Amino acid sequence: MSISTSAAAAAQMSLPVEPDAGSRRLNTAKALQEAIGSQMEKDPSVFVMGEDVAAYGGIFSSTTGLLERFGPERIIDTPISETAFIGLGIGAAVEGMRPIVELMFVDFFGVCMDQIYNHMAKIHYESGGNVRVPMVLMTAVGGGYSDGAQHSQTLWGTFAHLPGMKVVVPSNPYDAKGLMTAAIQSDDPVVYMFHKGVMGLAWMAKNKRSIGAVPEEDYVVPIGKAKVVREGTDVSIVTLSLSVHHSLDVAEKLEEEGINVEVLDLRSLVPLDREAVIATAAKTGRVIVVDEDYQSFGLSGEIAATITEHDPALLKHFSRVCVPDVPIPYAHELEYAVLPTAARIEAAVRKAATA
Amino acid sequence: MTTETTEVAKDLSAAQRQELLRQMILIRTFEAAILREYHADKSPGFDIGKGLIPGEMHLSAGQEPVAAGLCAHLESGDALTATHRPHHLAIAKGMNLRALAGEIFGRESGLGHGRGGHMHLFDPATHFSCSGIVAEGFPAALGQAFAFQRAGTRNIAVAVAGEGAANAGPFHECLNLAALWKLPVIFVIEDNDWGISVHRSASTSVPSNAVRAAGYGMPGVRVENNDVEAVHAAVGEAVVRARAGNGPSLIEIHTLRLWGHFEGDAQGYRPELAEVPDRDPIPAYEKQLRDAGILTDADLAEMTAWAGTQVDDAVEHAKAAPTPNPAEALKYVFVEGAQS
Known part of the structure; x- marks a missing residue:
């Protein structure tokens, strides 16, 4: 259809430039935390919510150090009620906030997928463009450390199959920061899927490619650009x-x-x-x-x-x-x-x- | 913390009571018009996908006291999430009738430009939304309440669902979270006795869902008799509590599904079917106001004519509006022109 072609062309023309990486080296987890922290400083409507995101800093270190910087009003631990708190993020986004909601493992989508695919992903379309859901659903994916069948899946194809949500999957620190910045700034819902094995976690197999050069300044890696x-x-x-x-x-x-x-x-x-x-x-x-x-x-x-x-x-x-x-x-x-x-x-x- | 609230509020003025009736008449007039248009061209036989209004149609006749009594307390900045049966609440919340009718008719003039349909209404002007999935409208209300709380406004959110939804997980997750965070939310259960064809006695372990509020540390009340003034009184207390920052409340209202679950439902499962029209809340409230000396024939005629004019305008506007352009079926999946 002509509309999608022209929209894609317009998007291509306006893609931001990705800056040189420089020489400062971070692991992926720190790069991700840096993107969230920087956007939270700039935009008071951004907040983080999920299980164990506050004092623990995220089970896979996605939010380490953010509680100390931003306090419990903006880095918010939730009950184990994924339907309630993901849906809460949707409602807050509808009212103009920019929530980053963590689903601890993507494998847990089974208890809350209705909020994700029937609500987060469809409200903009069903409303004829009148209601936006600028929300990031951040989730850990992947296996390789014997966590078994319910904690090791990637499932990105499942999310990508369902219309209305953008899906990004960074592989390295540079992209992790730039894609998270883009996701927070996006007016569409974005599912941000980070593999536990790319984060540079001290308690998993060492991975030299989980550490890389990351600019200190804010930048965007365009969503939809390989x-x-x-x-x-x-x-x-x-x-x-x-x-x-x-x-x-x-x-x-x-x-x-x-x-x-x-x-x-x-x-x-x-x-x-x-x-x-x-x-x-x-x-x-x-x-x-x-x-x-x-x-x-x-x-x-x-x-x-x-x-x-x-x-x-x-x-x-x-x-x-x-x-x-x-x-x-x-x-x-x-x-x-x-x-x-x-x-x-x-x-x-x-x-x-x-x- | 559970109490029975069936007593009629004493402090409603004559004007307020007339306004409750006026809202109920407007809603019924709208639903009657949709009923007429829906069935106008489904024959021969009944083809659900055929006609000016295709698809499932869940009409709210009989449940007007819930909408009128509840929304009398709400401001345009307050949020309301509803269900697959949303028209009464949308109208009482103040939704533009042309935009509502346009969406029901699947026209470009509709709220969602024909992308949503009657179960998926989203209106930023009145902070109204609904979900076609049972109990899944609760969570968004929490988020709207959260945003209001964070913004320091006095606005509140109301989550409305049927008695069947009180047996679904989201209801329980949301009551716990709302109470834990003292969110300015009111949970309203419309108990119309029937989850499609299953009676509440076959689905629900307690005689009143209001008792479930105690499990989450919030007040719970049940309003009997589909009484609009009792609804008004119960909601009034909950609104005061929510606006004051004292947290959520649960209200169950025993109401009436005057018609089928959806149009085309023969309701053979409903033993009391013959007596249902006798329980219509609108003639009952008219009589109540006449007996109290605050409703004349002229008043009623004026309200009926006013409602007819509003509804006729909305329906005619919808029927005259263009249908959506098929070449734009993919429009609105994502925000156009947005960064990345």
Whole structure:
């Protein structure tokens, strides 16, 4: 429809410029906290609400130090009542506040999804544009540390499937700060999904890519804009979140063997940067989607459809490295058999490179 | 903390009592017009998706005392969240009738430009909203109350739902949170006896939902007999409490679903069906005011004519308004032109 095309074109023209990263290094958690703190200083309508966000600082350190700076009036612990407090955020947003509401684990959406997809995501449309819901729903995703089937999912494809909410998934400190700033400033509801494995938490496996350069000043990473995080010519990996790290590790390793891998970090799922997906497919003709979500009916299929709807002749190879359709297992050996590990990605790239 | 409040308020003036009746007549006139238009072109047979007003239609006839008695206390800046059966509350809250009718008819002139429909009405001017999902309208009211509290205004939020909603999780989560944070909220349960076809005796473990308020440390009252003045009195106390910063209240009102759950409902499950029209609250209140010497034939004729004029204007305006442009079906998913 013409309206969406023109709106997309207008959005493209007005995209803010992302500043140079500079030399100051932070982990992802600190970069995220910095974005929230800075926006809270500038805008008194911003507040944070959720389970254990105050004295604890968020179970995955999304809000560390904010209680001390802003006090309990703006950094607010809630009862374990996700429907009530997510809906409270919606009502406050409707009245002009800018809530950041944390759903501790995305896996818990089952107890409150009605507020998210039937209310937060639909009010603007149902109201014919008369009521805005400028709210951030922040949530931790992902596995890899034996937390079992109810605390290890990513589920971003589920949220991205349902219309009316933007979905962003940062993989590194720079994007974490810029996307959170964009999410808080957005007049649309934004689901902000951070992987526990990219936060740089002291109590999880060390990850060198969870620390990176972050500008001190405020900046926005545009929602809906993917980024080529490694240029390559032989095979394209389209991926996001922690899988970006694994994909870069594999790309660096295979470079020594002369296999040249491009890595596209989607950064946002809604809106999806389809132009960037098509561009990398056109460049290499060999596309692998690496996705820590369940394989069927999700992101990986959407990437394939995006490319083939544009030009079915673009692809010489397409494959995917996802979580097969199974609950995330508890035992380490089983969990790592289903996660998109570096070993699985490497095998997929080797196969693609010879296709 | 639970008490029975069925006593008629003594301090209502004649003008206030006439105004309650006037609101009830306006609501009934509107619902009767929607009923007429809804069924005008569903035949032959009954095709729910056909006609000038397609889809499910939940009309509020019989529940006017709730809306009139409640909204008499509310200011335009107060918020109200309603249910799948929202018209009486929308009208009493002051919603523009043309915008309401336009949305029901699915026209570009409607509140949501035809994107919402009669169960999804959002009106920033009156801070009115509703949800088609049972009990899921409660949480937003908490957030509106929270915003009012933080802004230091005297505004309050009212969350209205049926007796069936009091058995759903959000009701209990929200009563706890509202009481914990002393939010300026009033929870109003419209007990019309029926959750579609299931009688409250088959769904609810207590004879009055008002007793459930005690579990959350707030006052709870039940208003019997669908009595608009008793509603007015009970809500008045809760409004004073909320505006004073003393926290939420729960009020259950025993009301009446005069018609079916939705249009097309034959109500074969309802044993008292033949007697339902005898319990219509509007003729009863007319008689009460006549007996009290504050309503004449001329007064009633004037109110009826006034309501007819308002409603006819709204319906005619809706029918004359353009239908939405199909090429704009994707418009309003997101805020256009907004940053990122």
